[in-house]
Amino acid sequence: MKPTDAYADLLRLNRPVVETREAATRLGLSVPAASQQLRSLERSGIVRRLRRGLWLLRPDTEPFALPAYLTAPYPAYVSLWSALARHAMIEQVPRQVYVASLARTQQVRTSIGDFSIHHLAPDLFGGYAQSDEGGHLAVPEKALFDTIYVLTPRGGQIRLPELELPEDFDERQLDEWTRRIHRPRLRTMVSRALTAALRRAARP
Numbered sequence: 001m002k003p004t005d006a007y008a009d010l011l012r013l014n015r016p017v018v019e020t021r022e023a024a025t026r027l028g029l030s031v032p033a034a035s036q037q038l039r040s041l042e043r044s045g046i047v048r049r050l051r052r053g054l055w056l057l058r059p060d061t062e063p064f065a066l067p068a069y070l071t072a073p074y075p076a077y078v079s080l081w082s083a084l085a086r087h088a089m090i091e092q093v094p095r096q097v098y099v100a101s102l103a104r105t106q107q108v109r110t111s112i113g114d115f116s117i118h119h120l121a122p123d124l125f126g127g128y129a130q131s132d133e134g135g136h137l138a139v140p141e142k143a144l145f146d147t148i149y150v151l152t153p154r155g156g157q158i159r160l161p162e163l164e165l166p167e168d169f170d171e172r173q174l175d176e177w178t179r180r181i182h183r184p185r186l187r188t189m190v191s192r193a194l195t196a197a198l199r200r201a202a203r204p
Helices: 003-011 020-027 031-043 067-071 080-086 140-154 171-178 184-200
Strands: 017-019 048-051 054-056 076-078 097-101 106-110 113-119 128-130 136-138
Touching (some): 003 031, 017 020, 020 054, 031 048, 048 106, 067 076, 067 097, 067 113, 076 080, 080 097, 136 140, 140 171, 140 184
Antiparallel strands (some): 017 054, 048 054, 076 097, 106 113, 128 136
């Protein structure tokens, strides 16, 4: 099979990322043969190796579309500082993409950027919508909650000096998410940190 024919077949999966084993199954090849085809396509600049065993079929894919592929089979969405920046709630755009997931907390390095993945309990996973890039992005309220929730156990004072709330920001959603925290002490700490952040935040 020609590499270009293999690429056309992989595109019919209608997804930007494929694992080597998935490609082998799709193309009816052994895993080594599929890997060889993908490497040939990479040398031609058609595909891009994200990391071991994972390939980007569309090199122009935005990083925000990738988290769920990096944490599979666990779901994920862009959140924390990355989502705050996307919603124009903070000015500084982080260098890496921050992700909330049911997967374990980990740092993932890829050929198109680094991803900081933070584990959330199932009861706290949610509060996201479809992003422009085709992935999932935390809504403003959940982006703030996730940021505070992840930072709180580390201790020290949490500062978001440039935080600016959108006009339609719904503080009640913060209360709803906070009530889902099972540990009473952590729930109290997060509630206090959110109250302090809201008090200092700029409003329209």
